[in-house]
Amino acid sequence: MPKITDFLTELQAQLSTPQGRGIKIKQDPRTIKRFNHDNSYHASRDPAAVISVKTEDNVSLVMRLANKHAVPVIPFAAGSSLEGQTLALDHGIVLDFSDMDKVVEVHVDDLDCVVEPGVGWSELREELKPTGLFFPPDPGAAACIGGMCGTNCSGTLAFRYGTMKDNVLSLRVVLADGTVIKTRNRAVKSSAGYDLTRLFIGSEGTLGLVTQATLRLRRIPTHSTVIIAQFPTLASSAATVQHLVQSGCPFLRLEIIDDLCIKAVNNEIPDPSKKFAELTTIMAECAGTSQDAVNEQLEAFKAACGTIAQNVTMATTEQETDRLWSLRKRAFFMAPSLRHAxxxxxxxxxxxxxxxxxxxxxxxxxxxxxxxxxxxxxxxxxxxxxxxxxxxxxxxxxxxxxxxxxxxxxxxxxxxxxxxxxMQGTCTGEHGVGLGKIHLLEEELGEGALEVMRRVKKALDPKGILNPGKVFLEKKGSKL
Ligand SMILES: Cc1cc2nc3c(=O)[nH]c(=O)nc-3n(C[C@H](O)[C@H](O)[C@H](O)COP(=O)(O)OP(=O)(O)OC[C@H]3O[C@@H](n4cnc5c(N)ncnc54)[C@H](O)[C@@H]3O)c2cc1C
Known part of the structure; x- marks a missing residue:
């Protein structure tokens, strides 16, 4: 049994030291309730305490003591995970990074920036706007960089810019015993040693805690237009997308929303004239550095739609563009309205x-x-x-x-x-394994690959205190 009480007593005694200053220990029912769940369907689990950290030194201290007392630590960013990643299975402590929310440096000339893990992707986008640069990963929820590294998330812009793995240059990480490392420098290319950045990204807080991330930025396209087309069937819309991808046309985004989803979103549009026809819809964004580049993508899109598509519409104003993308973003929240009969x-x-x-x-x-x-x-x-x-x-x-x-x-x-x-695909493209897909990961990769993962975990976290019970089971055949 972890010695939570001993751990908390020792941590409490360190709060006024230089390394401990900034740490807050919370055990009130309201805070426990706030941090006992994520956005998934998995049952909530109460942590023994929630510990807020403000500095890398704070994180290192917490880990040193947690390791000493073998207390499980569950890192928590915005808690928007969809597979149970932030649930405190062994009644461990949740580490709350929301006070580590500074943009530390912006290197406009190098197209990168350095941020703390509690920075939200949409807040970062606002802050970077005056520079003409942006950070592409855009999960549909109000996620933060630490959690986005945790799940290797992506979003609508991954089609052009890739996932977190493609957009994080380097990390500072606190290991299970409190040691602090950096995974790389800022150059966009490096062949120097093992790729530790990518080892930590997608590890769901099971290998180390991100305390700082250097992010690759891109220039905001100067010209862009959203185009949508509606299709009689899901199959015909998907065939059109397959064709567009195979043609190599560099759209910014290429999304499908089915007829049921349009119906759900229509439920919150009061004005009947603004509702969408309830048909499966492709939404594409064409973008580039000139109107010619955009036009070329628009023409490719219209040609691929052929005569099957109906209601081909282009957004002509920023307001209309926002309206169309909010349609996509509201899908998750509006889905339950389909059962309000x-x-x-x-x-x-x-x-x-x-x-x-x-x-x-x-x-x-x-x-x-x-x-x-x-x-x-x-x-x-x-x-x-x-x-x-x-x-x-x-x-x-x-x-x-x-x-x-x-x-x-x-x-x-x-x-x-x-x-x-x-079909040689994967059990999760972007939400991660968490609890819900542990059995499927084993089927996807086989016992050999899982055993390598277990050895990596053992080397970095010998006591198994970092987010235990997530991604894979400790031993083959063991149950959670
Ligand atoms: C409405 C909705 C839409 C979504 N759309 C998308 C989408 O389009 N694309 C997509 O990829 N995902 C999507 N998601 C899922 C979710 O937003 C992402 O998985 C996101 O990356 C989680 O970030 P978070 O800040 O909420 O992290 P959390 O849920 O708090 O944590 C995620 C993981 O990271 C770990 N972690 C947190 N902080 C750290 C840290 N500092 N160091 C190490 N590990 C840490 C946690 O322990 C956990 O394992 C969506 C979710 C919702 C609810």
Whole structure:
């Protein structure tokens, strides 16, 4: 059993030292409730305490003592994870990074910046605007850089700029015993040794704690236009995306939103004249450094749509562009509105979100098969896709008190992932493994790769205190 009380007593005694100044220990019910869950469908778990840190020194001190007393530490950024990544399984302590929220340096000439882990991606975007630069990863939630490193997140702009792995140059990391390391310098290229930056990105807080990240920035395109087209079927929209990706056209974003999702979003648009036709829709953003570059992408898009597409519309103002992208962003929040019929009154709903990704040539096959699976399981589930990356999500709206319905949704989650694996894809394109996909990771990579991961974990965190029980089980066959 971890000695939480001894740990907290020793930490308390260090709060007035230079290394401890800034740390706050919280155990009040309101704070525990705030940090006992994420945005996933997994049951909440109360941490023993929430510890807020302000400096790298604070983090190092907490880890040194946690390691001494073998206390589990669960790093927490914005808590928008979708696979249970921030749940305190072993009644450990949650480490709250929200006070480490400074943009430390901006190197406009080098197109990079250095930030603390509690900086939000959308706040960073606002702050960088005057420089004409931006940081591309844009998950749909109000996520922060530490958590975004944790899940190797991406978003709508990954089609052009890649995921966190492609956009983080270097990290400062506190290891399980409190040691501080930097993974690299700021050059955009480096062949110097093992790629530790990428080892930590996507490790879901199980290998080390990010205390600073150097981020690669890009220039904001000077010209851009959003274009949407609606299709009679999911298959015809996916075939169009496959064709566009294979053509090599460099769109900024290439997304699919299915008819059910449009219906959900329409539910919050009061003005009937502003509602969208309830058909599967491709949304693309064409962008570049000249209007000619944009026009070329627009022409490629229209040509690929051919005569099948209906309601091909372009945003002509910034307001209209924002309106169209907010349609995409509202999908998760509006999905439950699909079950607000009178017969469903009094029920409580939650959304089980799951994501997979496949090589682009299999997008049509997997989307069609998934829609069939969802319908056969009698589930209400809009589908949204970062289609250009062969990545999509099912937003399964379930009655929280209907065990059978929840089991059917979990079966769809597993069947979808297994189908993606058969197509040489992955059980998660961007949400990560957390708790919900541990069994699927093993199927994806096999025991050999998992054993290597276990050895890496053992080398960096011998006592297994960093976010235990996430990504994989400690021993083959052991249960959580
Ligand atoms: C509405 C909605 C839309 C979303 N859309 C997308 C999307 O388009 N693309 C996408 O990729 N994801 C998406 N997500 C999922 C989620 O936003 C991402 O996984 C995001 O990266 C999580 O960031 P966070 O700040 O909330 O991190 P948290 O949930 O707090 O943590 C994420 C992981 O990182 C670890 N961690 C936190 N801080 C640190 C640190 N300092 N050092 C080391 N590890 C740390 C945590 O322990 C956890 O394992 C969406 C979620 C929601 C709710």
């Amino acid at each position: 009178e017969s469903e009154q009094g029920k409580q709903f939650s959304t089980i979100v799951t994501d997979v990704a496949v090589p682009i040539s299999r997008l049509v096959d997997i989307l069609v098969a998934t829609r069939k699976m969802v319908d056969e399981a009698r589930l209400v589930s809009p589908i949204v896709a970062h289609a250009g990356d062969g990545n999509f999500h099912c937003l399964m709206v379930v009655d929280k008190n209907d065990k059978d319905e929840i089991e059917r949704a979990k079966k769809v989650r597993d069947d979808m992932a297994r189908l993606a694996l058969k």
